Amino acid sequence: MADPSSIDGILVQWGERLFYPGNRIVKVAPQPHLVGNLAQRAAVIRRRIQATAVRRAPQVMVKVTGGGRGMKAIAAHFRYVSKNGRLDVEDEHGQISRGREALRELAEDWRYGGTRIDDVSDRREAYNIMLSMPRGTDVLAVWRAAREFAQAELAEHKYVMVLHDHQANPHVHISVRAESRHGERLHPKKADLHRWRETFAERLRGWGIDAEATRQAIRGENRNYPELWRKRAAEEGRERKPRPNERLGPAVIASRKQVGQAWALIAEGLRGSPEPEDQSTADAVKRFALRRLLEPQVSPEQVRRPTEPQRDMGRSR
Numbered sequence: 403m404a405d406p407s408s409i410d411g412i413l414v415q416w417g418e419r420l421f422y423p424g425n426r427i428v429k430v431a432p433q434p435h436l437v438g439n440l441a442q443r444a445a446v447i448r449r450r451i452q453a454t455a456v457r458r459a460p461q462v463m464v465k466v467t468g469g470g471r472g473m474k475a476i477a478a479h480f481r482y483v484s485k486n487g488r489l490d491v492e493d494e495h496g497q498i499s500r501g502r503e504a505l506r507e508l509a510e511d512w513r514y515g516g517t518r519i520d521d522v523s524d525r526r527e528a529y530n531i532m533l534s535m536p537r538g539t540d541v542l543a544v545w546r547a548a549r550e551f552a553q554a555e556l557a558e559h560k561y562v563m564v565l566h567d568h569q570a571n572p573h574v575h576i577s578v579r580a581e582s583r584h585g586e587r588l589h590p591k592k593a594d595l596h597r598w599r600e601t602f603a604e605r606l607r608g609w610g611i612d613a614e615a616t617r618q619a620i621r622g623e624n625r626n627y628p629e630l631w632r633k634r635a636a637e638e639g640r641e642r643k644p645r646p647n648e649r650l651g652p653a654v655i656a657s658r659k660q661v662g663q664a665w666a667l668i669a670e671g672l673r674g675s676p677e678p679e680d681q682s683t684a685d686a687v688k689r690f691a692l693r694r695l696l697e698p699q700v701s702p703e704q705v706r707r708p709t710e711p712q713r714d715m716g717r718s719r
Contacts, residue, residue: 409680410444412671416664417447420620450614451668452683454621455690459614461621462606463534463573464598466590469580470530472522476577477509479530483564483575492563494552499562508562515560516581527580529588533602534573539611541567547605548574554601558582619657622691665691 438446453459470476484491487502499508512528513519519527533548545565552561560579566572580588590598599615606613665687672684 406675407440409671409675410440413444413447413451413668414440416667416671417451418443420661420664420668421447421450421616448680448683450616451687453612453614454616455665456683456686457612459612460536460539462599462603462613462615463532464595464602465532465534466595467530467532467575469526470528470577471524471526473509473513473519473527474521476512476519476528477505479528479577480505480509480562483566483577489564489566492549494556494559494561512560512579516579516583517585525580529578529580529590531576531578531598532573533576534571535606535611535613537570539572540609541565541572543606543609543611544572545574546609547602547611548576550605550608551598551602552576552578554605555598558584558586559588619661622658622661622693662691 468479470479480491481487481502483489484500484505487500487505489500491499491505491508493499493508499505533544533551535544548563548565552563556576556578559582562577564575566575578588582588596615596617603613603615669684669687669691672680672687675681675684
């Protein structure tokens with residue numbers, strides 16, 4: 403059996419590459435890979451491995467569904483997500499609005515709450531974000547976690563939130579004004595979206611919901627969700643050209659191989675542990691990787707010291 407500290411080292415080395423890419427921008431509380439001793443960091447990695455490969459914890463969805471180029475579009479979205487004022491709308495101060503007149507007042511507050519927003523603008527003045535969980539998730543926990551997410555990630559911006567619990571999966575629509583109180587503009591990028599998923603999942607776990615924010619590549623998935631406007635256009639027969647699947651190219655295939663190798667190295671490390679739970683997790687990881695990713699060949703030398711190309715794996719997107 404291997405020394406427990408060497409097993410922890412393997413888990414941290416490869417687990418952080420899988421779950422905490424080196425180029426993540428952290429704006430909320432420091433993440434586990436940045437603090438704590440080796441044993442503490444390894445414990446966090448073990449939890450995430452078990453959530454992903456053993457329990458298959460529900461994955462959060464955080465998605466930018468569009469945005470308004472001008473106050474006319476923003477106000478229309480307010481009406482759409484609130485069912486024309488029939489649903490409660492909560493702002494960044496926790497104040498609740500309901501009804502058509504309240505929506506008009508809210509739109510006017512946004513129009514003049516910073517740089518004036520014209521009816522039609524040549525730039526995006528708001529972003530529409532959707533936070534979603536699978537069917538059966540406690541609706542109140544989703545709402546509370548979404549509120550905490552917005553407070554952590556959108557604190558410098560005007561935003562409104564609306565809960566939709568009348569559909570199969572509970573979700574929260576958030577509209578956020580692109581310009582902050584300090585005049586800075588929001589431009590969500592891929593790294594931001596991943597951080598947002600991590601934040602939402604963390605807040606859900608705080609309310610007792612088993613939730614994870616593992617990237618699709620780590621799970622061996624290639625789902626390509628269409629933007630909301632494309633979905634609506636397709637339903638109405640207005641979309642003429644189908645969107646090509648951009649996730650099956652050489653870069654994706656290479657990434658899947660690297661991820662598969664990392665999972666295999668983790669399984670090999672866990673298999674050498676004296677702890678029965680680690681050995682059971684190793685078997686689950688092997689089944690998970692075999693079913694979802696290409697099986698790589700692993701040598702003991704690779705477990706002890708990764709090659710240079712593997713060292714950069716965690717920084718690829």
